[in-house]
Amino acid sequence: MSIISQNIKVSLSICIIALGMGAAHAAGDIEKGEKVFKKCKACHKIGEGAKNAIGPVLTGVVGRKAATFPDYSYGKSMRKVRETGLVWSEENLDGWLTNPKKFLRKILDTRKAKAKMKFKLKKQADRDNVIAYLKTFSVEMKKGAMKKDDMKTEATPAMAKPAMAVAATHICVENQSGKTLLFVVEAKGGERVVKTLNAAENLCTPQKMADAGGTVGVFLNEDALEGCSRLAKAGQAERLVAYEPFDNCTWAQ
Ligand code: HEC
Numbered sequence: 001m002s003i004i005s006q007n008i009k010v011s012l013s014i015c016i017i018a019l020g021m022g023a024a025h026a027a028g029d030i031e032k033g034e035k036v037f038k039k040c041k042a043c044h045k046i047g048e049g050a051k052n053a054i055g056p057v058l059t060g061v062v063g064r065k066a067a068t069f070p071d072y073s074y075g076k077s078m079r080k081v082r083e084t085g086l087v088w089s090e091e092n093l094d095g096w097l098t099n100p101k102k103f104l105r106k107i108l109d110t111r112k113a114k115a116k117m118k119f120k121l122k123k124q125a126d127r128d129n130v131i132a133y134l135k136t137f138s139v140e141m142k143k144g145a146m147k148k149d150d151m152k153t154e155a156t157p158a159m160a161k162p163a164m165a166v167a168a169t170h171i172c173v174e175n176q177s178g179k180t181l182l183f184v185v186e187a188k189g190g191e192r193v194v195k196t197l198n199a200a201e202n203l204c205t206p207q208k209m210a211d212a213g214g215t216v217g218v219f220l221n222e223d224a225l226e227g228c229s230r231l232a233k234a235g236q237a238e239r240l241v242a243y244e245p246f247d248n249c250t251w252a253q
Contacts, residue, residue, distance in 0.1 A: 028125075033133025036126045039119070046137055055117060061088050062135045063241050063250045077104045077113040084108075087242035089250045093131050097121040138253065172204040172237040173197075173216040176252070181243055182224070184217040185232070196221075202237065218243060 037046070043055035050057045056072035067074040067082035074082070086092060086107060095103040100115035107113075121127050166172045171185050175197040183203050186192040189212070195203050205214070216238045219227035228249035232238050239252035 028128035028130070028132030030129070030132045030136055032125075033129035033131070036121070036130040037133050039121075040130070043117070043119070046134075058134060059137045062090065062093065062131065062138055063252070064088050066092075075114060075116040077108060077115060080108055080113075087244075087250055089242060089244060089248055090131050090135075091244070091248045093134070094127050097127045097130070166204065166235050166237050168235040169211050170204045171214050171216065171232045171234055172202055173218070173232070174202040174237045174239045175199060175218075177240045177243045177249075179243055181240070182219045182221055182227075183240075184219070184229075185214065186217070187214040188212040189214075204237075218249060220245065 040055075040058070043053055044058045045051055045053055046058045048059075050059050052069065052072045056067075056069040056074070061069075064087070065082065066084075066086040066088060067078040081104060084107065088096075092103075095106070096117075097120070099120050100117045101113065104113035104115050105111055121130065171187060173183050173185055175181060175183065176199075178199045180196060180198050182194065183197050184192060184194050185203055185205050187205050191205065193203060193205055197203055211234050213231065213233050215229050216232045217227055217229035218240055220243070224245070226245045228240075228243070228245070228247045230238055230249075230251060240249055241252050242250040244250075
């Protein structure tokens with residue numbers, strides 16, 4: 001157990017340093033992203049009541065599983081990507097927007113993969129900004145999904161259920177990734193709780209441990225040296241939507 005906790009401690013510190021330095025890409029500018037999105041509008045609709053067009057509806061696409069918008073006829077390679085369970089994390093969107101065909105070839109590990117989307121966004125700043133803009137539509141998606149019955153089966157994990165109620169002295173983490181993973185919650189004071197959580201389980205610090213906040217972390221298993229971590233406030237639950245190592249996890253807002 002001591003080796004395990006040391007591993008976790010080490011990787012948590014690495015992750016926290018990474019958090020401090022900012023993510024791999026600068027946070028995008030929503031207003032600039034709205035302008036960039038004009039290029040996408042030729043094929044994609046977004047927002048309340050949006051309908052599929054040449055491309056699928058993009059409302060709530062950040063955190064959504066690839067190729068799962070109802071009634072859109074995705075290409076063959078995209079349907080294969082859906083089988084892998086790939087989630088549109090910011091990192092994956094960045095890869096897709098850089099070069100959709102190349103992205104599919106990398107994910108599916110075949111030179112035969114083809115994307116129905118021929119459009120590319122070459123500038124990193126444009127990609128960062130448009131992703132920031134896309135993120136602003138995830139809340140609307142949740143509202144829409146409550147109304148629409150057909151969305152239930154295709155619901156992204158992000159809207160699986162509302163955040164749990166958390167006492168003001170707790171830090172909690174909820175596993176909504178659909179996978180069994182190792183979670184760590186650590187109060188600023190240093191007390192740490194480590195537990196493997198099945199899908200839809202959660203973990204909290206014991207009462208009165210965490211008024212000052214702390215961190216939550218997630219790893220594939222006890223031997224994993226890399227995972228994700230996130231600063232956590234007392235009194236609210238951090239919700240993991242999708243797991244991907246090297247701090248590429250998707251968390252609900
Ligand atoms: C010329 C048309 C066209 C343009 C312009 C375009 N797309 Fe697409 N997009 C498509 C098509 C077609 C697909 C479906 C791909 C497939 O099934 O292979 C798609 C798929 C996607 C997906 C995957 C959605 C899902 O449900 O899995 C995302 C994300 C996406 N596009 C984002 C964008 C963004 C952001 C822009 C603007 C920067 C953009 N697209 C511009 C046609 C376009």
